[in-house]
Amino acid sequence: MLNIIRERLHQGYRTLNYPFASPSISPRFAGLPSLEPGSCKGCKSRACLAACPTGALRIAAEGPELDMGRCLFCRACETACPEGRITFTHEHRLAAYTREALIVRGRAPEDVDQPGIRPARGEQKRDLSLFSRSLKLREVSAGGCMACEADVNVLGTLIYDLGRFGIEYAASPRHADGLLVTGPVTENMKKALLDAWQAVPEPKIVIAVGACAISGGTFRGSREGCGGVESVLPEGSVDVYVPGCPPNPWTILDGILSVAWKKRMAK
Numbered sequence: 416m417l418n419i420i421r422e423r424l425h426q427g428y429r430t431l432n433y434p435f436a437s438p439s440i441s442p443r444f445a446g447l448p449s450l451e452p453g454s455c456k457g458c459k460s461r462a463c464l465a466a467c468p469t470g471a472l473r474i475a476a477e478g479p480e481l482d483m484g485r486c487l488f489c490r491a492c493e494t495a496c497p498e499g500r501i502t503f504t505h506e507h508r509l510a511a512y513t514r515e516a517l518i519v520r521g522r523a524p525e526d527v528d529q530p531g532i533r534p535a536r537g538e539q540k541r542d543l544s545l546f547s548r549s550l551k552l553r554e555v556s557a558g559g560c561m562a563c564e565a566d567v568n569v570l571g572t573l574i575y576d577l578g579r580f581g582i583e584y585a586a587s588p589r590h591a592d593g594l595l596v597t598g599p600v601t602e603n604m605k606k607a608l609l610d611a612w613q614a615v616p617e618p619k620i621v622i623a624v625g626a627c628a629i630s631g632g633t634f635r636g637s638r639e640g641c642g643g644v645e646s647v648l649p650e651g652s653v654d655v656y657v658p659g660c661p662p663n664p665w666t667i668l669d670g671i672l673s674v675a676w677k678k679r680m681a682k
Contacts, residue, residue, distance in 0.1 A: 429573050429574055430579070431575075434531055437530045438507065438665045440665060444507070445488040445490050446488075446509065447503070447506035447508070449504050449519075450481060450500060450501055450520065451499070452520075452521050452522065453477075453500070454476065454477070455478055455479060455498075460497060461474070463501060468487060468489065469485045469487060469633060470485060472486075472501075478500065480520050482517060482519075483509060483511075483517040483519060483658035484518075484656060484658055485629075485630045485632070487632070487633065489660075506527035506528055507663050507665045507666045508666070509657065509659065510535040510655055510657050510658075510670035511537050511656045512539045512656075514653075517656055533669075535656075535673040540651060543654060543674045544675050545618065546592055546675050547674075547675030548581050549581045552593055552622070553585045553587065553590075553615065554567060554597070555594050555595070555596045555607070555608055555611050557601065557604040557605075557628070558599055558627075559599070559625070560598075560627075562625075562660070562661035563598070563659075563661040564598075567624060570667065570668055570671075571584070575668055577668065580671075580672060582671060588611040588614040589614050589616070593615060593620030593622065594608075594611060594615060594619070595671075596608065596622070596628050596644050597625050598627050599627035599632055599642065600642070600644060602641065608648070609647060612648055620654045621644065621648060621652050621653045621654055622653075622655045622657065623656050623657065625657070625658075625659060625660060625662060627643065629644070629658060630642065631643045633660075655671075655673060
């Protein structure tokens with residue numbers, strides 16, 4: 416027992432003062448995409464499009480556009496682009512309130528990586544301030560590979576300490592304020608997800624975590640998958656999208672906190 420106490424004192428305080436302090440993330444982490452504006456008509460190879468495994472990239476008249484809802488953040492397009500128009504920053508705050516807001520056009524803001532609470536991209540579909548002091552989420556793994564699930568579960572450790580924000584995972588959807596869904600929603604999990612959603616009392620929220628939950632990810636178009644949460648739940652039911660494959664734990668935490676970011680900023 417004395418050794419345990421001694422080791423605990425040696426470790427000190429490990430919880431990061433997030434979001435008011437910048438997290439330590441691997442330099443290999445691929446964050447918010449930054450796309451150089453301008454026409455790509457002069458590029459004949461279209462190597463970036465061929466390199467993307469999920470069709471997340473398209474070439475518009477104004478230049479490249481990248482859908483973070485499909486993107487695996489594998490950086491294949493960044494490597495393939497002969498003109499260097501596509502780069503990935505180190506910004507981990509990627510969440511969005513709307514599906515359209517996940518589409519990146521143009522350069523990333525210059526103040527990326529600055530600590531502090533930021534709203535998710537886009538406009539909230541409805542007022543979520545009701546959940547600012549207490550939020551209970553039922554996690555639903557709808558056929559995922561366990562990568563997103565592992566990064567969701569790690570938020571309960573002392574470094575992230577999800578509970579200090581008044582956010583906890585509920586054992587039953589009947590005791591939850593909403594669902595946190597991972598995975599592409601396989602045919603076998605379609606009914607289970609619908610049952611869980613119907614069991615959550617109103618008002619309820621839905622957070623889609625990972626490319627699979629948002630768009631189907633690498634399983635998009637598979638006959639065994641439904642193509643993500645919005646293909647199963649009623650239209651407009653998803654309140655926050657957290658892209659990534661899998662998203663970094665700090666990205667997921669930021670996405671959950673963005674549910675009621677205005678009241679948290681006021682504290």
